[in-house]
Amino acid sequence: MRNLIKRYRSKTQNIMKKINLDHISVNPMPPKVQDAMIKAIKQNYGNPSSLNAGGEQAAEVLENARGQVAKLINCKNNKEVIFTSGGTESANHAIKGIAFANAEKGKHIVTSNIEHSSVIRSIKRLTQLGYKATSVSVDKKGRVNPKDIKKALTDETILVSVMHGNNEIGTIQPIEEIARITKEKKIPFHSDAANTVGVIPIDVQKLGADILSFASNPYYGPTGVGGLYIRRGLNIWPMLDGGIQEKNKRAGTENLIGIIGMGAAAKLAMEKMDKRSEHLKNLKKLLISELPSYIDEYIINGDPENSLQNLISVSVKYIEGESILLMLEDAGYIVSTRSACATGSLRASHVLLSIGLKHEDAQGTIVITPGIENKKEDIIGFLKALKKIVTTLREISPLYK
Amino acid sequence: MRNLIKRYRSKTQNIMKKINLDHISVNPMPPKVQDAMIKAIKQNYGNPSSLNAGGEQAAEVLENARGQVAKLINCKNNKEVIFTSGGTESANHAIKGIAFANAEKGKHIVTSNIEHSSVIRSIKRLTQLGYKATSVSVDKKGRVNPKDIKKALTDETILVSVMHGNNEIGTIQPIEEIARITKEKKIPFHSDAANTVGVIPIDVQKLGADILSFASNPYYGPTGVGGLYIRRGLNIWPMLDGGIQEKNKRAGTENLIGIIGMGAAAKLAMEKMDKRSEHLKNLKKLLISELPSYIDEYIINGDPENSLQNLISVSVKYIEGESILLMLEDAGYIVSTRSACATGSLRASHVLLSIGLKHEDAQGTIVITPGIENKKEDIIGFLKALKKIVTTLREISPLYK
Amino acid sequence: MLYSKTVMDHFKNPRNVGIIENADGIGEVGNPLCGDMMTIYLKIEDQKIKEIKFQTFGCGSAIAVSSILTELAIHKTIEAAKKITNKDVAKALEGLPKNKLHCSNLGADALQLAIKDYEAKKSGKTKPEPRRETEAHIPMHKKEGQKQCYCPYCDAKLSKKTTFCKACQSELDQEH
Amino acid sequence: MLYSKTVMDHFKNPRNVGIIENADGIGEVGNPLCGDMMTIYLKIEDQKIKEIKFQTFGCGSAIAVSSILTELAIHKTIEAAKKITNKDVAKALEGLPKNKLHCSNLGADALQLAIKDYEAKKSGKTKPEPRRETEAHIPMHKKEGQKQCYCPYCDAKLSKKTTFCKACQSELDQEH
């Protein structure tokens, strides 16, 4: 399709000069991560499973990366961490792996209304195989009430899956409290932590989930690489059957270059977490406090207290997100939108509807995700551009005044 | 475990100076592939699913790589090719995806005795879920008889899975003939072509399999990246559920750097296939013709006519493979072995037992896989080293004379 | 998704934006699912479209569709304007991405509704109901003559009656 | 899998290789699964091991085990040699990879069998049968006192009686 359409964007247009406020789509890799991967490429490592010296060396760098990632989540036993091809594989592996392994005990799954599609569709897939699911609703801030999870549990429940940080509105869920319930009931608890691992401090012991899925890109590692923390002894089947890689939990020759990048990014994230956090918090505070000086009639979605520091979701009334996004890009600012029009499916975001947004308001939602390289000027410049665009689009809108 | 043991190999020992005759474990990436990946790393591409210019650019390079891979297998419709995290994911996806999607029609699978573990264990996994499998045997050369496949089919059969080129003995299977049978019976046919795609000319139209799994490394691309050819309209479920990447057939943010490497390797493989083939055929011929001048009492496994040009499997009588391998490495030559001792499981290779090898003979099997950078001298040097080693080990062996 | 130059031009500089007070015909369409809303206002003189204006709440494509539609329709006779189809709109825009084609239906529908409204008013009938469900959302697999349906999302074979693709788990009751 | 320096030294320069003609005791062990075979020959004088030789068909570890075993045993009294265990062998080699630990059992077993053979011969009894199944292959999860078993391959929880790990699909009837 893309090839069929004459491109609007001229090839000469320098995309690098745009201000990127859409880090949730992809985070650029910092030089240290790039260098680690480039070095790995030039090295032409052996196969970690091989019995020769080249294999030994490869196994060593693989285990080194595993250690770096384990450290990032304060996991004391490196064997509890396996590498995958990303957040999606991790979530699929966790959910389907636990569901299949525990089918004899029951086929009921409890989840929440605001999960990522990799969780939702994994669970939906299982319902095609005879599993049942209960999805608990969230409050207006997008928070799951642990009591609702408790109420949803039955004797047949074999899995609870509640995400850590939401990718559309940034709300952080009370994982520790949910873990207390699941532990008591001895039900495996999966949390999709793709947006929090490497972004905020995580301690798998304290968090309490039995299995945590995450990805490397949210903390500035490469895309297409992820990880799973699997608490020792958890009853789970692999997704990928075959060789004995990853301690028999995930077969297939390793994407060593990606894994090395993930490890390097984990190391960097550990070192820089506080600094990055502070910077992003400041940018978010600035944006939210300045916003009323630029536009009116909008909603800031999510929970002001429990929220990702790098995500701001704003629903601008009377206009539609894709239009805002296109005009912003034209003005030099990249954001993303949760408007239905922008997605293939034309459905309104389930997350926005779950927090009680009206359909029209959901349509006007843009998601701003600043990154570590953004400056205060970027935020102010963005606000200025937004102001103009909102005025223009509202003029066209039949909903405005 | 590796950390507990004092290393025999000193860090100063230069592993690069060894002659690599173990390309089946991992192929080194040529400069052109490396350069493409390094460029991609530096580029920090956007997310191919994003609506902005960075996303557009990323989507373009993604589709470019897809085109390169499609060309490699003479697939006219790029949409029939999806990217995965390697040969193992591809095989799992093919087998489980077809099994789940067609469960209503039946739960019987036909396969062969000499498949790769990613196929065997995927099918074994399905048997835990109520599926039944029939595994047909092979002849002494390791060939499946298409008639045996035909005989094994029942009304319940929903999948036939027979590999293309075997990774232990190199035998190439009569895929076209099997495809004729499955086509007639309208049964989906998967072939694990990890060892042939990019190595020998492949035309998916002629080959006739409905779904083909392959990986990038066998043709000198990066590890941890693979592909699936899925004939349009094939009834199959995804492995990874979630986002709408890969035309809804494989969710998850793409490993773009790896995919770009796979594309570059595909392009190179197309250009160089004839030259590479000829070179490898010559090395193989040299090794086989010279072997009798160096050692006696051995078996060359596989089919002299239908065989991978880059693999020679030799079973040396009275001695054991891991010992040979270790001594060869000490002499500067890297090969692999199919001895049970060398694997974690201590089981004899199912492939070698399937072609009728006695257990002791299977134990003495080494697999020599020359690569494009090897020279004739490497083969002769290897043979000289082998000669010495065989003499030494036979002296220790209670089985020799 | 990428738009043609023409789409972007009309999106960024939309023609004929606004309301016509005391319009001769008003057409209002909307799709409750994706949330598009479009209103077309007509001023008719001598059976010709003298003036046409629009208001749109929707994506870039919906705005561009509205804009180009007004350009296609203006000065046309009612009879000629009635013949304007979604295809004409999409063609005038130099193509639309597949998943945005339905936005062009929206425009054509709004125009036709406005004309009907004009004709109804003229003949003293009541104004037609605003349509909330457009033809865009008649499943494509109901197309005549098509022998085998494939899922528009993942290319799996589909039976004609299904509204759910079991392979990629997509709902098929809309826009396919 | 990686071997210690000592393993590699004994593998590459094995001590006491060969056969003793008219040995006083011969111990032969083998594992039909992995295919290891080991034969130990003893020459006994004054209740002491005067000479010891071995022949081994097996992996690097098996050869190293045989070699170091002969060094451990030589010049020892029968009583002292009887106390040589697989742990002594592994320790003398400065450790063995986990999946190679059973090769050390093999060595210890062969020695003990050779001693038994010597004692049997001396007392006129028939020579003991060569053992084809060594203690290496008694499932580890039958260990006394162990409360919870975990799969040695994938760490999944196991019930004590199972011989198959449903998680990673590994057979547990051997070497774990």
Ligand SMILES: Cc1ncc(COP(=O)(O)O)c(C=O)c1O
């Ligand atoms: C919450 C959440 N889970 C899972 C994923 C999937 O990760 P990936 O795209 O790396 O497969 C994402 C990615 O956006 C996410 O935000």
Ligand SMILES: Cc1ncc(COP(=O)(O)O)c(C=O)c1O
């Ligand atoms: C025949 C065959 N199939 C599948 C695979 C698995 O590929 P990967 O290791 O890339 O997952 C291999 C790899 O060795 C193979 O030889």
Ligand code: FES
């Ligand atoms: S207006 Fe919703 S997709 Fe075009």
Ligand code: FES
């Ligand atoms: S001799 Fe077979 S594993 Fe050691």
